[in-house]
Amino acid sequence: MDPTRDDLLTMYRWMVLSRVFDLRVCDLFKERSIPEGQHASTGQEAIGVGGCYGLRPDDVVSPSMRSRVARLMRGITPKEHMAAMLGKVTGGVARGRHVSRHMGDMKLGVIPGTASIGSIMAVATGAGLACKMNGKGQVVVSFFGDGASNAGVFHESLNCASIYKLPVIFICENNQYAISTHISHSMAVKDMADRAIGYGMPGKVVDGNDVLEVYRATQQAVERARAGEGPSLLECKTYRWRGHTEMNPPKEYRVSGDEYDAWLERCPIKRLKEQLLRDGVTREEELAAIDSEVSREVEEAVQFGIESPYPPLEDLYADIVAPVGAGAHGEVK
Numbered sequence: 001m002d003p004t005r006d007d008l009l010t011m012y013r014w015m016v017l018s019r020v021f022d023l024r025v026c027d028l029f030k031e032r033s034i035p036e037g038q039h040a041s042t043g044q045e046a047i048g049v050g051g052c053y054g055l056r057p058d059d060v061v062s063p064s065m066r067s068r069v070a071r072l073m074r075g076i077t078p079k080e081h082m083a084a085m086l087g088k089v090t091g092g093v094a095r096g097r098h099v100s101r102h103m104g105d106m107k108l109g110v111i112p113g114t115a116s117i118g119s120i121m122a123v124a125t126g127a128g129l130a131c132k133m134n135g136k137g138q139v140v141v142s143f144f145g146d147g148a149s150n151a152g153v154f155h156e157s158l159n160c161a162s163i164y165k166l167p168v169i170f171i172c173e174n175n176q177y178a179i180s181t182h183i184s185h186s187m188a189v190k191d192m193a194d195r196a197i198g199y200g201m202p203g204k205v206v207d208g209n210d211v212l213e214v215y216r217a218t219q220q221a222v223e224r225a226r227a228g229e230g231p232s233l234l235e236c237k238t239y240r241w242r243g244h245t246e247m248n249p250p251k252e253y254r255v256s257g258d259e260y261d262a263w264l265e266r267c268p269i270k271r272l273k274e275q276l277l278r279d280g281v282t283r284e285e286e287l288a289a290i291d292s293e294v295s296r297e298v299e300e301a302v303q304f305g306i307e308s309p310y311p312p313l314e315d316l317y318a319d320i321v322a323p324v325g326a327g328a329h330g331e332v333k
């Protein structure tokens with residue numbers, strides 16, 4: 001379970017890809033090239049990466065709005081993802097006809113998102129039931145926000161997953177805000193992970209800005225799930241760096257003046273980088289080479305997206321209703 005040098009550098013690469021992709025999308029949004037509001041994951045990269053790294057290809061992931069990197073790690077390419085952002089026909093299975101935060105691909109085990117906050121947790125729980133029935137030891141990783149954890153569907157999903165001992169790892173990205181509401185106004189407990197007691201499953205508080213801590217906690221929960229012992233709840237504490245969407249100012253409504261700068265200091269990428277250098281795992285030049293390669297890959301993705309065509313008008317109603325006899329689309333294989 002201890003990550004090798006290769007693992008560490010690959011995790012670093014995913015985190016940088018997430019950051020560069022994210023910030024480029026924010027620029028494109030400001031230039032009005034992107035037709036949807038953007039929910040940036042800047043500052044939260046360690047959760048998606050630590051939660052997905054080391055999963056089996058046949059496992060299932062249910063990304064939240066902020067764990068975009070989960071889709072990339074499961075095999076949706078940066079080109080496809082960027083094209084989806086730009087509403088282009090090359091943007092994955094929905095061919096540019098959805099908002100990209102709902103992007104999924106069941107062939108890659110990525111459950112598409114839903115608009116109603118938290119509701120996807122019920123779908124992830126259902127996928128957990130499918131995994132259990134398949135009997136192949138697959139697990140589901142379900143990402144969601146602190147705001148989502150206050151919705152009724154959180155209770156229904158965790159209760160159901162625990163009763164049936166489903167192999168689901170519930171990962172809360174507690175970035176402390178739901179739009180403009182701070183958790184102190186919406187949560188009666190200090191640690192959301194304490195709620196796990198009520199569902200008879202392990203609950204753990206994790207430093208969400210430490211990719212290795214997220215990775216280790218997830219792997220422990222994955223082992224338990226594969227062994228048929230049921231679900232776990234991980235509360236990854238982190239901070240939302242930007243506005244709820246790129247249409248909102250980043251700093252208004254923060255509860256305390258210095259929290260913002262203090263959290264920026266805890267940047268998960270800076271932290272991993274410092275650790276890798278301190279431990280002699282790598283040198284500045286090797287990390288700089290990864291940074292430039294990632295920037296090039298993102299620029300190629302932007303170019304690809306910009307040059308791709310929009311979906312044809314005739315496609316507008318395609319795939320809304322399955323043709324008779326088409327069979328189930330989107331089952332867990």
Ligand SMILES: Cc1ncc(C[n+]2csc(CCOP(=O)(O)OP(=O)(O)O)c2C)c(N)n1
Pocket residue numbers: 065066115116117144145146147148149173175177178179240244
């Ligand atoms: C049922 C429902 N209520 C309200 C909304 C509007 N809404 C969209 S995102 C959001 C906040 C989500 O907060 P959180 O779960 O903490 O996720 P974060 O944005 O912080 O990642 C809300 C209230 C919604 N989409 N669905």
Ligand SMILES: [Mg+2]
Pocket residue numbers: 145146147173174175176177178179
């Ligand atoms: Mg939140």
